[in-house]
Amino acid sequence: MTREEKNQFIDDLTVRLNDSSIFYLADIAGLDAESSSKLRRTCFGGDVQLEVVKNTLLKKALEKAEGNFEELYDTLKGNTSIMFANTGNGPAKIIKEFRKKNDKPVLKGAFIEEAIYIGDENLDALVAIKSKEELIGDIIGLLQSPAKNVVSALKSSGGQLAGIVKTLSERPE
16 A cells, blocks of 8 residues: 555544544454354344444544544454444444354454443443434333323223323323
8 A cells, every 4th residue: 555545544434533522442362254244244234334444544544533442442452343333332233243153253342422432341342322313212212101091091981080180190100
């Protein structure tokens, strides 16, 4: 790779880092060709972009990118792959599922909405992070619950005021 190609790669990676609020750094060294191909297909199916990068080029791109990524610099040793995603827990779920049959990939670090996670021990916590859509669904469910209780109370008592009061008073707190 010529110096000009390296500079272009760094610039392109910097743009991707600036445009992405979620990316994971993982070590996939040691995977055979079949497993590596299977991981790439899984990532593609999960709307995660997986790319193997050179540590020095990634570090230069992180330095140029907007934001403070200094905590991730120490993870840039050995083989490094970067996983770009739209959901915070997407890559973590892929890694966890893939590791049921392999010992790789190993999570080196993750950047999710301005928070940095270092180390493979954070994988379970990252899997538990809910996506924006999951949070919206939970909130809508919570907001609908009181309305459903009132409608249910009205239906069960046939609309009689005494029946409504009785139903509401018997409801567990």
